[in-house]
Amino acid sequence: MTLALGCIADDYTGASDLANTLTKAGLRTVQTIGVPAGDLALPEVDAVVVSLKSRSIPAGEAVARSREAASWLDARGAGHLLFKVCSTFDSTDAGNIGPVTDALREDAGEAIALVTPAFPETARTVYLGHLFVGAMPLAESPLKDHPLNPMRDSNLVRVLARQSRAEVGLIDLATVAQGAEAVSARLDALVREGKGAAIADAVLDRDLAVLGAAALTRKVSTGASGLGLGLARALVASGRVAPAAADTDLGGPIGGPAACLAGSCSQATLGQIARAEAAMPVRRLDPARLLAGEDEAGAALAWAAERIGDGPVLIASSAGPEDVAAVQARYGRDAAGHAIEDAMARIAEGLVARGVRRLVVAGGETSGAVVDRLGLPAFRVGPEIAAGVPVLRTTDRDMWLALKSGNFGGPDFFADALRLMP
Ligand SMILES: Nc1ncnc2c1ncn2[C@@H]1O[C@H](COP(=O)(O)OP(=O)(O)O)[C@@H](O)[C@H]1O
Numbered sequence: 001m002t003l004a005l006g007c008i009a010d011d012y013t014g015a016s017d018l019a020n021t022l023t024k025a026g027l028r029t030v031q032t033i034g035v036p037a038g039d040l041a042l043p044e045v046d047a048v049v050v051s052l053k054s055r056s057i058p059a060g061e062a063v064a065r066s067r068e069a070a071s072w073l074d075a076r077g078a079g080h081l082l083f084k085v086c087s088t089f090d091s092t093d094a095g096n097i098g099p100v101t102d103a104l105r106e107d108a109g110e111a112i113a114l115v116t117p118a119f120p121e122t123a124r125t126v127y128l129g130h131l132f133v134g135a136m137p138l139a140e141s142p143l144k145d146h147p148l149n150p151m152r153d154s155n156l157v158r159v160l161a162r163q164s165r166a167e168v169g170l171i172d173l174a175t176v177a178q179g180a181e182a183v184s185a186r187l188d189a190l191v192r193e194g195k196g197a198a199i200a201d202a203v204l205d206r207d208l209a210v211l212g213a214a215a216l217t218r219k220v221s222t223g224a225s226g227l228g229l230g231l232a233r234a235l236v237a238s239g240r241v242a243p244a245a246a247d248t249d250l251g252g253p254i255g256g257p258a259a260c261l262a263g264s265c266s267q268a269t270l271g272q273i274a275r276a277e278a279a280m281p282v283r284r285l286d287p288a289r290l291l292a293g294e295d296e297a298g299a300a301l302a303w304a305a306e307r308i309g310d311g312p313v314l315i316a317s318s319a320g321p322e323d324v325a326a327v328q329a330r331y332g333r334d335a336a337g338h339a340i341e342d343a344m345a346r347i348a349e350g351l352v353a354r355g356v357r358r359l360v361v362a363g364g365e366t367s368g369a370v371v372d373r374l375g376l377p378a379f380r381v382g383p384e385i386a387a388g389v390p391v392l393r394t395t396d397r398d399m400w401l402a403l404k405s406g407n408f409g410g411p412d413f414f415a416d417a418l419r420l421m422p
């Protein structure tokens with residue numbers, strides 16, 4: 001098997017977002033969890049998305065895991081490597097977007113990598129290097145209060161430069177408007193200026209097609225699903241991939257109990273939880289009790305066990321910025337995050353032990369903790385619930401999952417998801 005596109009995603013929700021985008025664009029795509037075994041038998045596919053949980057770990061570890069994934073993809077002949085990062089550029093000054101991009105680019109022998117988190121379908125646009133979330137600059141959007149990586153600078157040239165060894169340049173919208181050759185020429189000029197990465201502007205899907213075509217002339221790029229879309233379109237346009245219809249036969253209904261877990265504290269998820277209260281029983285975890293060593297997970301599981309026979313339930317740790325800040329001030333940001341993720345993973349494991357085979361998880365790190373605990377190796381990509389969120393079917397057992405990026409989905413996301421998971 002020779003892959004047209006190899007992808008390394010820095011979290012699991014981001015990976016399913018990308019797998020969804022590539023599938024919709026006509027690429028036969030599989031999402032693996034972690035770096036697969038060397039001898040993993042794959043169906044005939046155009047793209048593999050290797051999901052890592054590397055967004056919020058020390059930069060050295062993120063680089064090592066990404067390199068391991070890159071070697072696996074290279075060994076399968078991947079024509080181009082896309083490092084999938086968040087469309088809101090979630091990272092800190094310590095990394096990991098810069099260090100991983102530097103490492104993958106250097107390993108591939110490339111002088112420069114094109115970088116863009118633009119994803120217009122979900123209202124992420126980049127203009128003169130500044131990232132907008134809807135109508136708001138990144139640093140004024142709810143992402144300024146993210147529990148793990150608060151984004152307080154909208155200028156991505158600056159953000160990336162602070163975490164990269166490479167100098168960072170800009171490919172502005174005026175250049176993108178002139179087409180792929182102009183973008184390639186700009187990349188060459190930036191290399192001559194000593195730059196090793198270039199933030200690229202993009203406002204519309206047509207800009208992504210231009211960036212995808214330019215990125216494809218080099219071996220490595222970094223971006224969100226928007227760049228994935230651009231690369232997929234360029235692969236199809238160049239004849240390297242014959243577009244395939246999405247695989248609609250993922251297996252029959254599974255039925256049985258269903259549950260939702262939310263660990264995201266994004267504004268979108270907080271609204272979706274409030275809406276779900278009208279549709280299903282909702283249990284809110286008390287992070288302070290959990291962090292004080294009380295068995296909140298066990299109590300939530302006992303609560304769920306009494307109800308899952310009657311319909312779906314939702315268990316959430318999610319809280320607004322002030323409550324999150326109070327918990328973090330007392331227990332530390334990473335310790336609080338990990339303890340809550342671990343509780344969510346234990347709850348998921350308990351729910352599955354009680355027969356749940358339809359599981360919706362909100363939050364990238366939360367999804368990573370849950371999927372790792374359940375030991376799921378890979379997913380096939382099903383229909384789209386909302387922009388950036390597909391239904392997933394596990395490859396090794398009968399189970400439906402939806403892994404939702406905190407920020408994605410409409411107001412009734414949980415009910416919308418369960419409708420597509422029969
Ligand atoms: N009430 C809370 N207080 C503090 N941290 C929390 C709370 N609820 C969840 N968290 C943590 O916040 C982080 C949310 O990240 P994530 O799951 O990736 O969501 P998103 O997709 O919105 O980024 C996780 O580490 C989670 O454990």
Ligand SMILES: O=C(O)[C@@H](O)C(=O)COP(=O)(O)O
Nearest residue numbers: 013014017086087364405406
């Ligand atoms: O690109 C995106 O916005 C998503 O695919 C993504 O990476 C989501 O991350 P979380 O919000 O942490 O789930």
